[in-house]
Amino acid sequence: xxxxxxxxxxxxxxxxxxxxxxxxxxxxxxxxxxxxxxxxxxxxxxxxxxxxxxxxxxxxxxxxxxxxxxxxxxxxxxxxxxxxxxxxxxxxxxxxxxxxxxxxxxxxxxxxxxxxxxxxxxxxxxxxxxxxxxxxxxxxxxxxxxxxxxxxxxxxxxxxxxxxxxxxxxxxxxxxxxxxxxxxxxxx
Ligand code: ADP
Numbered sequence: 001x002x003x004x005x006x007x008x009x010x011x012x013x014x015x016x017x018x019x020x021x022x023x024x025x026x027x028x029x030x031x032x033x034x035x036x037x038x039x040x041x042x043x044x045x046x047x048x049x050x051x052x053x054x055x056x057x058x059x060x061x062x063x064x065x066x067x068x069x070x071x072x073x074x075x076x077x078x079x080x081x082x083x084x085x086x087x088x089x090x091x092x093x094x095x096x097x098x099x100x101x102x103x104x105x106x107x108x109x110x111x112x113x114x115x116x117x118x119x120x121x122x123x124x125x126x127x128x129x130x131x132x133x134x135x136x137x138x139x140x141x142x143x144x145x146x147x148x149x150x151x152x153x154x155x156x157x158x159x160x161x162x163x164x165x166x167x168x169x170x171x172x173x174x175x176x177x178x179x180x181x182x183x184x185x186x187x188x
Pocket of ligand 1: 009036088093145
């Protein structure tokens with residue numbers, strides 16, 4: 001398994017588990033959310049373009065995100081494998097990602113879905129807000145991000161299920177427990 005996506009609602013633990021998977025499989029983890037946040041912090045052109053969307057919990061326009069990912073995937077560290085966290089996030093991005101992988105002549109091996117119920121997600125994100133102080137972790141924006149997930153991202157995950165590349169893992173429980181479930185799912 002060298003080319004993977006990790007998908008799931010905000011707060012499901014994608015970032016935490018991505019780091020573990022990346023170490024265990026020796027592949028680079030690329031998080032679109034992290035890239036946007038770094039660029040916003042540095043006030044780069046990309047950051048300035050993305051900021052109002054990220055702060056409001058809306059998706060950054062597909063054209064911006066697709067271009068950014070295509071560029072990132074051509075770096076040397078992504079040549080032999082990657083784990084994408086936060087992309088694709090809707091059906092348009094899936095179509096763009098299909099084109100990107102075909103241009104790079106690589107294939108997607110697996111899409112890992114982390115699940116968790118809504119109340120657990122909200123309480124995790126509210127807790128994270130207190131620790132990290134992320135600008136988009138206020139309760140209103142959190143609820144909005146969950147809605148965006150349900151409307152735009154859930155149908156995209158369904159698409160991967162139909163393609164037969166989806167593996168679902170329960171994201172409830174301790175970090176190590178979830179990590180063990182993921183390891184098991186990736187072996188199967
Ligand atoms: P979470 O999944 O917890 O909401 P992320 O760090 O994955 O957090 O994303 C934070 C924000 O970054 C999103 O709300 C959105 O504004 C932007 N973003 C991340 N990935 C994408 C993407 N693939 N397309 C558009 N916007 C994105």
